[in-house]
Amino acid sequence: MTNIPKLYAFSFLKMALFPMAIITLFWKDHIGLSLTQILLLQGIFSLATLLMEYPSGYLSDRLGYRVSLNLASVLGIAGWTAYTLAGSFAEVLFAEILLGISYAFISGSDSALLFETLRAEGNEEFYARYDGRMTGYAQGGEAAGALFAGVLYAAAPLLPFLIQIGVWVVALGICRTLAEAPAEKSSAVQSHLAEALQTCRLAFIDNRHLRYTILLAAVLGLSSFFPVWLIQPYMQQSGVPLAWFGPVWAGANLTVALFSLVSHRFSFHLGNRGMAILFLVLIAAGYLGLGLVEGVWGFLFYYLLTAMRGLQGPMLRNQLQIAGQRKNRASLLSLKSLIFRLLFVISGPLVGHLADTSGLRPTFLLTAAVLLLLLLPLSILFLKNLPFQRSTNITS
Numbered sequence: 001m002t003n004i005p006k007l008y009a010f011s012f013l014k015m016a017l018f019p020m021a022i023i024t025l026f027w028k029d030h031i032g033l034s035l036t037q038i039l040l041l042q043g044i045f046s047l048a049t050l051l052m053e054y055p056s057g058y059l060s061d062r063l064g065y066r067v068s069l070n071l072a073s074v075l076g077i078a079g080w081t082a083y084t085l086a087g088s089f090a091e092v093l094f095a096e097i098l099l100g101i102s103y104a105f106i107s108g109s110d111s112a113l114l115f116e117t118l119r120a121e122g123n124e125e126f127y128a129r130y131d132g133r134m135t136g137y138a139q140g141g142e143a144a145g146a147l148f149a150g151v152l153y154a155a156a157p158l159l160p161f162l163i164q165i166g167v168w169v170v171a172l173g174i175c176r177t178l179a180e181a182p183a184e185k186s187s188a189v190q191s192h193l194a195e196a197l198q199t200c201r202l203a204f205i206d207n208r209h210l211r212y213t214i215l216l217a218a219v220l221g222l223s224s225f226f227p228v229w230l231i232q233p234y235m236q237q238s239g240v241p242l243a244w245f246g247p248v249w250a251g252a253n254l255t256v257a258l259f260s261l262v263s264h265r266f267s268f269h270l271g272n273r274g275m276a277i278l279f280l281v282l283i284a285a286g287y288l289g290l291g292l293v294e295g296v297w298g299f300l301f302y303y304l305l306t307a308m309r310g311l312q313g314p315m316l317r318n319q320l321q322i323a324g325q326r327k328n329r330a331s332l333l334s335l336k337s338l339i340f341r342l343l344f345v346i347s348g349p350l351v352g353h354l355a356d357t358s359g360l361r362p363t364f365l366l367t368a369a370v371l372l373l374l375l376l377p378l379s380i381l382f383l384k385n386l387p388f389q390r391s392t393n394i395t396s
Contacts, residue, residue: 003117004130006174007110010069011134012141013171014076014106018160019083020142021149021249024232025242030157031092035233039352042229043345044093048100050341056104057334058196065113065330066178068105073172075102080164108333110134115321115329116181128264128318135313139257146249150242199328203335208385210323210332216375216382217316218340223283223371224309225344226351227290227302227364234290234360235299248299252306259310267315272386275315276379280372282308287368291361319386 019026027033033041060068079098086092114134118124145160145167152159203210227234231252235245259266267275282304289301317333324332355363 003113003179006178007114007117008134008137010110010171010174010178011138012144013167013174014110014141015138015253016141016145016167018145018149018152018163018167021146021246022153022160022232024229025236025245026153026157027092028233031087031089033089033092035230035356036349036352037089039229039348039355041089041093041096043348045096045100046341046344046348048097048104050338050345052101052104054196054200054331054334054338056101057108057331058199060105060109060112060330060334061328064180065109065116066175066180068109068330069113069175069178070172072102072105072109073168073175075099075105076168076171077165080161080168083161084158084165104334104337107337108330111317111321111333112330113178113181117179120181124321127321128267128314131317132260132263132314135260135310136257139253139255139260139310143250143253143257146246146253148246149249150244150246154242196331199331200335202328203332207323208381209387210320212378212382212385213316213319213323214332214336214339216378217312217320217336218343219371219374219378220279220283220308220312220316221340222343222347223375224305225340226348226367227286227305229348229352230355230360230363231299231302233355237360238294238298239296240299252303255303255306256310259307260314261310263311263314266311272315273383275311276383279308279312280375280379282311283375284368284372287364287371291364291368323387 024038027038027041028035056068075098079095079102082095082098083092086095111131111134114130115124115127118127118130145164149160152163203214205211232245235248240248266278270278286301286304286308289304290298293301316336320332320336321329351363351367354366
């Protein structure tokens with residue numbers, strides 16, 4: 001159980017992204033990228049993550065979650081170091097690819113290690129609660145990193161990136177002290193490729209519950225991810241002072257943290273159907289507000305989308321953990337991330353081009369319409385294919 005506080009600390013550090021609150025400004029003003037290039041850059045980042053997503057999850061299930069998290073930390077140090085030397089699109093791209101591979105090795109490994117740690121103690125039924133806390137620490141870390149980002153960036157554009165290297169050095173130290181989850185006794189694997197493909201078949205063909213949970217989680221993830229890259233230029237156009245950027249970003253991440261911590265309580269009281277409806281309402285209200293409301297305070301509608309992000313993460317990850325086993329737990333979580341990244345690779349550059357050519361407000365409105373058209377049938381199919389599950393205890 002000593003893993004749990006260490007995983008909380010790692011979650012805080014992995015998301016204590018000092019450059020994040022100003023990175024769009026860094027790309028635009030320091031490197032000279034357009035919004036189309038920025039969304040293309042993030043599409044390529046997602047592609048790098050995508051290509052390593054499932055292989056890294058499979059390796060994590062086979063070699064150990066601790067090994068994956070240590071490797072991710074080393075790659076994180078390398079990626080942020082590369083950022084301090086970057087001066088062009090290609091050099092930023094190289095740094096992003098390193099970071100993309102780093103996050104691919106994290107994806108699923110920390111959550112799977114949390115579940116297996118709880119399972120070893122007979123407490124896996126409380127996973128959603130602990131996952132919410134871990135997400136809360138992660139978003140608290142991003143909020144802490146963002147709080148003074150604007151001031152640091154104004155003092156020296158590279159200062160947030162230099163601090164970020166130190167953060168990952170500390171994260172590596174923590175990962176080296178984690179205890180590995182014991183592997184289940186099973187027959188020897190005859191073909192790793194065949195077993196990896198079997199997990200894919202399970203997730204997308206044989207098990208309808210897994211299929212629609214993964215698809216719903218991926219599209220909900222997109223719904224809160226597009227604004228991450230558009231909110232900074234939106235605030236700039238709306239006249240929000242640069243000194244506010246860090247606190248606004250911190251507020252967004254604290255909103256994710258707060259709603260992650262109470263996600264299991266919302267699920268208990270609203271049920272899966274109520275949660276699905278709430279997700280749709282928050283997405284519609286958030287995007288419509290960003291698209292229609294003008295003025296300095298319009299960015300507050302972004303917080304509705306970060307609230308949705310906080311609520312859906314622990315709930316849907318819990319569904320995947322329940323459906324998985326020790327031998328494929330990280331693989332299933334990685335498949336969910338893979339689908340999310342694939343969708344972003346396809347759609348991200350299109351959204352960026354639309355923002356460059358038509359403006360940010362029309363982009364928010366059109367994106368909302370497309371997302372809701374996808375989410376409504378996916379939500380229905382998700383609810384229709386849920387297995388019977390006992391209610392989770394929400395005390396303490």
